[in-house]
Amino acid sequence: MQRNSINLEGRVAVVTGGAQGIGFAIVRRFLTSGAQVVVWDVNPQQLDAATAELGAGARVRGERVNIAALREVETAVAGVLAAEGRIDILVNNAAIVGPNAPLADYPEQAWRDVIDVDVNGTFHCCRAVVPAMIARNYGRIVTIASIAGKEGNPNAAAYSSAKAAVIAMTKSLGKELAAHDIAVNCVTPAVARTPGAMEQSPDHIAYMLGKIPRGRFLELDEAAAMVAWLASEENSFATSAVFDLSGGRATY
Numbered sequence: 001m002q003r004n005s006i007n008l009e010g011r012v013a014v015v016t017g018g019a020q021g022i023g024f025a026i027v028r029r030f031l032t033s034g035a036q037v038v039v040w041d042v043n044p045q046q047l048d049a050a051t052a053e054l055g056a057g058a059r060v061r062g063e064r065v066n067i068a069a070l071r072e073v074e075t076a077v078a079g080v081l082a083a084e085g086r087i088d089i090l091v092n093n094a095a096i097v098g099p100n101a102p103l104a105d106y107p108e109q110a111w112r113d114v115i116d117v118d119v120n121g122t123f124h125c126c127r128a129v130v131p132a133m134i135a136r137n138y139g140r141i142v143t144i145a146s147i148a149g150k151e152g153n154p155n156a157a158a159y160s161s162a163k164a165a166v167i168a169m170t171k172s173l174g175k176e177l178a179a180h181d182i183a184v185n186c187v188t189p190a191v192a193r194t195p196g197a198m199e200q201s202p203d204h205i206a207y208m209l210g211k212i213p214r215g216r217f218l219e220l221d222e223a224a225a226m227v228a229w230l231a232s233e234e235n236s237f238a239t240s241a242v243f244d245l246s247g248g249r250a251t252y
Helices: 021-032 044-054 070-084 108-136 157-176 202-210 220-230
Strands: 012-016 036-041 060-064 089-092 139-144 182-189 241-245
Touching: 012 021, 012 070, 012 108, 021 036, 021 044, 021 089, 021 220, 036 044, 036 070, 044 060, 070 108, 089 108, 108 139, 108 157, 108 182, 139 157, 139 220, 157 182, 157 241, 182 220, 220 241
Parallel strands: 012 036, 012 089, 036 060, 089 139, 139 182, 182 241
Antiparallel strands: none
8 A cells, every 4th residue: 555654753652552453553654654652552472572573673662551550651651751751642542342242231340441441541641641742832642442432332332432431531632732732633443453353252343344334344554544644743733533434434
């Protein structure tokens, strides 16, 4: 696929959940665009494998961070600021999908786990990074939500609810930071071949795929391309916005 050139030269980016799936594709695209990238992921083995595969030397490094724990996030942010001097870009990608089950049968702990990572984790990362962006009067925050957060998928109430909350959080934060050169936007992908998505039941995957008018999965590099532009200086006006990557599924 022909790629447009996105200039992220000299920018420092943090990508959560960047060791696999859409997050890994975003990290790779950022590196191609010239950014310095710090990958946060909770899985140390996947983190080591991802950074080894990227092979970009000093321009990428991985840190094990559990975004559901605010203190871990705050410590990680302090470490990036000490090492790099700033954080220009934050991509809130880390999330868990949870099991497929009707709401009336949904396991309580699984519900709490999804909300804790997907919603609270996104809040923790934004809360810890935003003050440094305000101090420099510059920043780009991109959050990976889901079309499920707009439409609600049956048998996935926890994930749908979490992603709806992430969309609302993005809109609120973008309005709060609009007076600064800080853009806060989210994307709402349809299903892609990510490890989390493919762990769901075959029937649920077929349901999601059947809702996409383009009739195929979202490609990871397609998501990374949109995120790269949203994370660039060229995106100087759009904020508090939702950018669909649904292959025509979205109705609003």
